[in-house]
Amino acid sequence: MPLQQVFLVAKYFRKTVFKNTAIVILAGFIAILLAYAIFLGWNNYVNQNETSQKYQQQSYQDWLSNPDKNPHRMAHYGNFAFRESSPLSVFEFGMESFFGNAIFLEAHKQNTANFSEASFSNSMLRFGEISTAMVFQILLPLLIFFLGFNTIAAERENGTLKLHLSQGINWKQLLLGKMLGIASILMMLFVPALLLIILIWFLLQNFTITLDETLKMILFMGFHFIYLLFFCVIAVLVSAASKTSKKALISLIGIWLLFTIILPRGTQALGAYFYEAPSKVQFNSQIENDIIKAGDSHNPDDLHFKTIKDSLLRLYKVDSVKKLPFNYSGFIMTEGEKISSKIYNKHLDTLLQVYAKQNRFSKAVSFLNPYIAIKNLSMGLSNTDYDSYINFQKQAEAYRYGMAQKMNGLQMKYISNEKQKPTDKPYIIDKDHWAEVSEFHYKPTGILQVLKNEIISIISIFFWIILLYIILKTASKNLKAI
Template structure:
């Protein structure tokens, strides 16, 4: 109890000393204003994007249902749209969302990528990233922590009070933990109000109807950011204790901040992309087209692959022309063509995703050297704004597209005659009521278990860093000198 009392007294003294500096008030107010601006910006961005997605998803659905009687294959080419709605936590962590599209046009025989990203319609300032609450937590608060803690021990050494403290029976361990607690208590004056506002906004966005999955994500978002900030509190005090002067401590801490938040992230991304080079979009699409042409062209009646299918059908049904088959031959061929093109596309996509997975694995491995990367990856995963969430959206949209195209082909097989109408006849169509058989697209975000599985390395990295730093404190407590 006595030990804890001493550490609390040291923490209280540091907190009182910090607030004697008017610069701390100014910086704290500035960061508080940034947090407020980030919350407003995130709120507006979330509402704007989701209102737009809902509006055009509804309009796309209405356009689909309002089509007149038509040939099902024409409907498959008419296509549909898939829109991706943001999750409530994306208000606080924009992640990669502004740079990835949130809408995909879905049509038969063709796989499109997401379009209409926010960054695509923004100026150059937007492309450097927006101010989000997560960015303030992950980049600016650590810098403030370093500003608060750089002289926590070094100043005591410079003015001679360190020897006095140690001579009064205070151990290095008590001193270090007291200083860490003091820095943490100051930073919590910003963090806790921001978290309370964050929780209120998050609940408001969901009309106070909370799901277990989203609640766990929110709690983990807060918990890991708390651990992350605690890490920087420990770093600040340790570097201050190891430095002879406050100036050297400040220079060292600024160097660490630059390394963690700017240099290593950018270097890691560039090195990963260089080692595991991915094909360009043009090359990717060209490779798919080449493989599809090798397999056969379903729109070419003389294509060897599809001619062989036709001959086998004629033999199986013992007829001499496709017009005599008991089902629509063209629809059958389109079904086969869709299977082949989708299979080839998915094979190429998996190959591409494996390259990206290697790039991301490299980045996650570097998180053991840089807690900022670990926190950023985890934050984006919990907010559903990471790369994996984008790919998950692409896959959900592709599954929907494939099922839509095949359902249209099945309707053609069942209801469209093989006999071509005369020039004066009505075109071969089916009733428009069949369009309602295709459900509207609904994007389902990743669940918490999937997120934790994906970001397990980031979680281990953050926990490892905290454990390692407290081990360093014990070692430092035995070896540090007052002079």
């Protein structure tokens, strides 16, 4: 197939498009919106990370500055875990505005993340935020459809289509030429945006990038480029199959609405309907009930812990907890923490299985809708998806459990079993022990885990490549000029 014919068709299309003032205005508006989205993302990223770093350090300094005291009191004093944003979250906000970025960590209790952007915003946030990813995923496809709706349908209407085909250009060359023409115009927006994105991405990391973040960046832009090419192909194919430009435009707008609004919203609703998750109140009450059944470490008359007490006395051959070689209360608190954490993790895993089913249902629909596939990939690569939030929760819980058990261990080692008199000085330990608990540092999900989480979305992208190739090949043989 002579490529010269394809390039000629693309060149001619590019020249004629800019004669349409409406297209120029629309493209200019999207370019301005894209620049604004990049600036907004940069501002949000800088503010959020500065705040997270500031209060993470302040929280840890507050922990270290506590005076000499009983380690059990320190366990209840607690600490905070803050989640910093990844560099790519500048361009894809994902679910960050709705999931909190701070968790209060204390003994015997697992808290959820708080202080989400949505909780401090007005109702306008429900309509979505202007992000670079949103422009790429929703607005640029709409621009592509406006560019491509009359690529072939208009030529069929004015009779020039038969003239082109009679001059030696076949359907395959014509279709590819029109697609290349749309793609070349798209690159006038995509390439400058790409260069600006890369520059900001470098600046945010002080030009010191990791291999993990580099791979995420390459895949982020690569998948978005492929996604936009899908719409170039769809626009030309629909125009070629339509009798008039009006029918082509209506069909393409319908496809755009179906892909970007109807299917995503409907998929979420159906997933939640088929796999119903318990409310937060139900979840917490179930955990509380199971903990009561298992035993209350703060209740001296609890049967479960009374059995533990009797076993310890027999094991160490003593008749009183005062004679044990370690602090009995600290040991009981350690056991209580193990029990409550085990129960919480059990319920959490059950809940996560429900959410996993909802997410798998949503990802399965990506075989019908490439928008869902690219949205999931975009959020995963920028660490703004649901899996990243759960990863943060688990890291915070592991830190909380380690902090509580460290304080329980100090109590067992340094606090006496002798009961104090009202006039006695409280049992305390040196404040230098607080430094044995390190500062919390959130680690974002690595590229390999992201790809594993989004394997269905990746497969669906390749499915769409194959599907559109087959449709294009079939159409080039069966389309008619009239």
